[in-house]
Amino acid sequence: MEELNEPVMIAVERLTKFYGNARAIEDISFSCRRGEIVGFLGPNGAGKTTTMRILTGYLPPTSGVARIAGYNTLTDSLQAREHLGYLPETVPLYREMSVEGYLAYIGRLRRVPNLWERIDEVLDAVGLAERAGSYIGHLSKGMRQRVGLAQAMLHNPEVLILDEPTIGLDPRQVVEVRELIKELGQRHTILLSTHILGEVEQLCDRVIMIIDGHIYADMPTSGLMGPNTVIRLHLASPSRDTARILRSLVGVQDVTNGADGVYHVRYDGGDETRAAIASTAVNASWGLLELTVERPTLESIFLERLREAEQRQAQTMEEEEE
């Protein structure tokens, strides 16, 4: 894996944040390397925004350390901020400014060289070149979102932190922004939060699931999909022995019998096994209607994790009651 040689751009060590007595996140650790697009996934209130705010230096952690490009976000805050572009959840725009006036303001504070050229570049990239002179207050929500994105990438930062970057965009814009993020991800490190699972599947190399302030999973998105190990068989006229016969095939691990002639066959993932299942179904004249390989979707994995988390929470509460 060449990626392992890339330097770590975001490092989070045992981060904990309390708001008064309320725990927002607890003991969170992860790191992201250059060229990685990492999806931050979790239900509302899980602690995604809090973690991102700590990473950007906007909030101090209660304990733990966050580093951007090697700079501690608390003690070397200004240096950390220089290496960082940030799109907060509520896009921070001044309604009374023009798009280019706003970008010029941010660019001056960020000391962007050749500022006006860069503004043109960035506006091209987000598809707003024609609205450069428009007042931000007159723009649609999707356009404002893109102005926010333009602001975040203006200084070509090594690390981009995007809190729900595609929210409020229409489908076409979503596709455009995703393409843009993917392109940026080749040279930058991007941490983006979302609760659109498909977005993570499409965009991210890695996914970090955060539930109730804890990390529940941190894995590559490819690993998440795993080998496709379940086949869904839809049969018009299965016999009573169908499950038994399928189970007897080499490579088949388990067969569950659903309603209306639907069978789920768990197997070793080999093509031969799959072919054997198909030919068996045909030769036995079960009336094969459909044979599909079921991919475990991000949704199903995520919901499973969420259920686990809730069960664990219920358990600990019971234990506390005892």
Place this chain on the structure above:
Amino acid sequence: MRNIWIVARRELGALFVQPIAYVFAIIMTLITGLLFSAQISFSVFQGSVPANVSQIMSTFTFLAIFFAPAITMRLLAEEQQTGTIELLMTLPVTDLQVVLGKFLAAFLFYAMITALTLIYPAILLSFGNPDIGPMVSTYIGALLWGGALLGVGILASASSDNQINAFIIAFGIILVLYLTLIPAELFSVGPRLSAILSEISLQPHLNNFLDGLITAKDVLYFLVVTAVSLFAAARVLESRRWR
């Protein structure tokens, strides 16, 4: 320093796209203009005190008690309300630079409105032969006074994400600072407390300038009020995130 100026420039731009800037300019020139013409006619037709700048600026500075908080109320409260503060605080800019930039913008705006009243000394100088000294001290006093009021206003704006609250807090603080003179002069609070109260009060320090007197103590008083307010504003801005 450069960051302060960048912030100030944006803020001035924002001020002038809003009607409030022009409304203030009009109100201030209207009231001081009426006062000036009344002064002239009184001194010409009734032979009272000759028209002078310190009387006009005394009214001007009194009106500033209302309009200084109105200028500053927006500056930080709005950023906190709309969430733009989150961006500003994650740019490579310190909290103090932000506060100072906002202050500079408010102060420059105040100075511009103050400059509008320079028409009156200009008229007096072209038609008569008034003493220039008190005019200069009056204007220095008016600027220092404005700085202190705006500083308090910024502090109030930092401590709230609601503009109306920011206005009321600033106005309240200024009023307290203004009114400590009353117990000092009217009630028998003892000479010691009375002296302290009138030192705290804003008004006596300004009066010296209006009378043509510039003392280090008065200059220092306004500068200290301004500086303390601004540093406190930066701390408040920071601590609101820490909670």
